[in-house]
Amino acid sequence: MATQKEYGLASHWKCMLACCLVSMSPFQYGIDFGLIGGMQAMIGFLKIFGYVDPATPIGYNISTEVQQLISSLMTLGAFVGSLAAGPMAIVLGRKPCLWLACALCIVSNAIMMGTTQLAGLYVGRLFIGLANGFFMTFSQLYLQEVAPARYRGLALACFQVWTSVGTLIGTVVDNFTSPIMSRASYMIPLALIYIVPVILGVGMIFIPESPRWLAQNGKMEKARKALYWLRPDKDAVEAELAEIQLGIEAEVSTASSSAILDMFRNPVDRRRTILSVASVSVQAACGVMFMLVYGTYFFEMADVGNPFMNSCILVAVGVVAIIIDLFIIAPYGRRRVFLTTGLIVCGFCQLIIAIVYTKNPGTVQTGQLIVAFSVIYIFVYNGAICPFSWLSGGELPSQRLRSYTFGLAAAVGFLGAWVCTFTAPYFINASALNWGPKYGYIWFPSCLVSAAFIYFCLPEVKDRTLEEIDEMFEAKLPARKFRGYKCMIKEMVNEKVAVEDRMVVALEKPILDATVTAIEHVRGV
Numbered sequence: 155m156a157t158q159k160e161y162g163l164a165s166h167w168k169c170m171l172a173c174c175l176v177s178m179s180p181f182q183y184g185i186d187f188g189l190i191g192g193m194q195a196m197i198g199f200l201k202i203f204g205y206v207d208p209a210t211p212i213g214y215n216i217s218t219e220v221q222q223l224i225s226s227l228m229t230l231g232a233f234v235g236s237l238a239a240g241p242m243a244i245v246l247g248r249k250p251c252l253w254l255a256c257a258l259c260i261v262s263n264a265i266m267m268g269t270t271q272l273a274g275l276y277v278g279r280l281f282i283g284l285a286n287g288f289f290m291t292f293s294q295l296y297l298q299e300v301a302p303a304r305y306r307g308l309a310l311a312c313f314q315v316w317t318s319v320g321t322l323i324g325t326v327v328d329n330f331t332s333p334i335m336s337r338a339s340y341m342i343p344l345a346l347i348y349i350v351p352v353i354l355g356v357g358m359i360f361i362p363e364s365p366r367w368l369a370q371n372g373k374m375e376k377a378r379k380a381l382y383w384l385r386p387d388k389d390a391v392e393a394e395l396a397e398i399q400l401g402i403e404a405e406v407s408t409a410s411s412s413a414i415l416d417m418f419r420n421p422v423d424r425r426r427t428i429l430s431v432a433s434v435s436v437q438a439a440c441g442v443m444f445m446l447v448y449g450t451y452f453f454e455m456a457d458v459g460n461p462f463m464n465s466c467i468l469v470a471v472g473v474v475a476i477i478i479d480l481f482i483i484a485p486y487g488r489r490r491v492f493l494t495t496g497l498i499v500c501g502f503c504q505l506i507i508a509i510v511y512t513k514n515p516g517t518v519q520t521g522q523l524i525v526a527f528s529v530i531y532i533f534v535y536n537g538a539i540c541p542f543s544w545l546s547g548g549e550l551p552s553q554r555l556r557s558y559t560f561g562l563a564a565a566v567g568f569l570g571a572w573v574c575t576f577t578a579p580y581f582i583n584a585s586a587l588n589w590g591p592k593y594g595y596i597w598f599p600s601c602l603v604s605a606a607f608i609y610f611c612l613p614e615v616k617d618r619t620l621e622e623i624d625e626m627f628e629a630k631l632p633a634r635k636f637r638g639y640k641c642m643i644k645e646m647v648n649e650k651v652a653v654e655d656r657m658v659v660a661l662e663k664p665i666l667d668a669t670v671t672a673i674e675h676v677r678g679v
Contacts (some may be wrong), residue, residue: 165386166302167412171307171411172361172384174303177313179252179293181350184317186228188469189323189343194221196332198339201560202270202393216581220272222441226578229285229572238559239291240414247371248364251555255288256351259279260497270337282347291564295557298548298574299366300384303619307483309543320350322469329466366553366620369398397643400554401621402627417559420534422475422627426550430563432607433546436493438570439604440500441597442535444578445528467525468532475537488616489542492635496538502599503531504594511591520637524591532603549615613637 163170173233193199200214201452203224207215233253237335242251261287266278327343334342339560362380369377377398417427445468507527514520545569551559581589613636615623622641631639 159284163305163308166305167419168386169300169302169384170305172311173297173305173309175354175357175361176252176300177309178297178316178350178354179255179552180288180313180317181320182282182347182598183232184320184322185324185346186282186286188326189340189346190225190228190330192325192328192332193340194224194344195338196328198332198336201313201335202337203275204249211292212528216223219328220577221277222576223272224577225264226572227279227284228283229356229568231280231285231417231574232564233283233557233572235284235287236291236564237287238560239288239295239564240558242555243292243295243367243561247367248292248299249358251292252296252358253286253355255285255292256355258282258288259285259351260348263344264637267341287564291370291561292322293396294544294548295560296566298556298560298620299364299553301624304617306549307365307616308480310545310548311476311479311483311541314536315480317472317540318469318473318476318536322466322473325466325469333567350524355638357456365395366398369395370402370553374399390541395618396663398589400643401624403551404624405552414558417555417562422630423552423559425556426552426555426627427559429621430550430559431637433493433543433550433612434563434567435570436497436608437540437543438574440497441504441574441594441600442539442541443571443574444587444593444597444656445451445532445535460556468528471529472532472536474532475535478539479537479541483541488610488614489546490612491540492542493546495613496534496542497601497608498603499534500531500539501598501605502526504601505598506594507531507591508594508598515590546612549623550627552627553620555669603617619643 193214195212197212197214200212202218203215203220204214206213209215239251246254250520254292259282260280262281265281269275269278294310297309297313299304323346324343327346331339331342333339362383363376365377365380365384368374368380374395376643378391378395381395382388385391385394398636416423418424479667507524510520510523510527523630548556551563578593581587581593611633613626613631613633615636621643625637625641626636627642629639
């Protein structure tokens with residue numbers, strides 16, 4: 155019997171098209187970072203939500219409290235949205251939850267564009283955070299469950315491409331509208347937020363629901379139809395469906411009445427929960443929120459060249475890194491190697507930036523070095539940390555608990571990001587501690603600790619189906635043995651299919667014999 159592995163990427167075009175559509179979801183999350191970071195350095199924005207400050211290079215500033223709330227309320231909303239993802243995804247499914255995110259995003263953006271009061275801006279930021287939490291969590295659940303094992307990494311790389319493209323577009327548009335001295339300077343960038351929810355909302359009408367969610371909820375015929383739509387090898391659909399069903403039955407046999415408690419009660423699921431949460435949390439632990447959210451403001455206050463142009467360069471480099479990832483993640487995308495290496499390099503970049511600024515603050519050479527190592531940092535983060543972090547966080551939980559576990563992992567990741575965005579202004583704002591680049595001293599040890607955890611604890615599951623990952627965790631393998639382990643679930647499925655085929659033949663043989671006898675009798679007559 156043919157298998158999916160005999161089919162190339164082009165043969166999976168329908169599945170990858172569906173994944174590409176759903177992977178557009180984080181465009182909103184990325185564009186938010188690109189826009190908000192630049193808006194806080196726009197005179198048109200600061201005239202309304204900031205104050206006159208002749209001591210700053212642009213003559214305006216924004217209070218630490220307002221800066222904290224504008225940036226952190228979105229992240230707080232994303233935390234709440236991800237935390238609610240578990241029960242919502244179980245009951246509603248992946249697609250309805252994404253439609254809800256589209257509607258919430260449109261409403262929240264209308265609030266932000268229509269208000270000139272801080273209270274209205276805060277409400278809009280919180281609601282768009284909820285929408286982003288839904289987008290980031292439900293889209294990845296869909297991608298993890300729909301993509302074939304060998305292309306799961308590629309699907310998640312597309313997810314990260316859209317995040318980076320959104321950030322790049324937001325940053326570039328900020329760069330062009332920043333000279334405008336009126337509200338239009340930030341209203342024009344905010345209008346971009348409407349594009350993707352409309353495209354996504356319409357496009358999802360034409361793609362199927364996650365077959366694993368359908369099978370988990372007893373809708374086997376709909377799961378079969380979804381797989382027939384997604385897979386090029388129609389003959390292999392029954393085998394894949396049988397493998398999914400076998401995995402679900404194995405999980406149900408160890409389940410209790412409370413899925414939430416099972417994340418921690420069962421030792422195997424507890425391990426998977428810890429690994430999923432840790433994988434996603436390394437993004438916040440490497441200090442990237444400092445670069446993403448406050449990059450433009452940071453360059454402005456450090457007086458390092460053109461702040462908007464520097465931010466554009468950083469984001470463009472990140473996009474290049476992700477595009478390179480598209481070509482290497484499927485054939486070479488070992489999770490543990492990329493994450494460990496990326497964390498170590500990012501940690502040293504932060505340390506070097508801090509040391510250089512401490513020794514020679516304000517010089518041209520220091521500014522050039524800060525920009526250079528910031529570029530290296532973003533390139534490595536986007537190429538080695540972010541895509542593999544989300545990928546590992548979503549593929550390690552069990553199918554029955556995936557929405558709960560990944561929702562918790564995303565929520566903890568957003569909580570870490572919120573802590574960073576909330577506290578960063580105290581360190582970098584000229585009216586507070588005014589550390590500027592010296593903030594990197596904090597993130598160097600954080601990166602090294604994260605790298606050590608990933609190296610010793612994260613299992614390698616490249617090219618494994620989600621059901622094979624279930625089998626290896628149930629076998630209680632140490633992390634170092636995952637890569638070479640030979641899974642038995644496919645043999646079990648093939649044996650089951652073979653037995654069923656023999657039973658069918660046995661049942662059909664009397665009918666076939668009678669048919670042959672009748673034909674011979676007719677011919678004899």
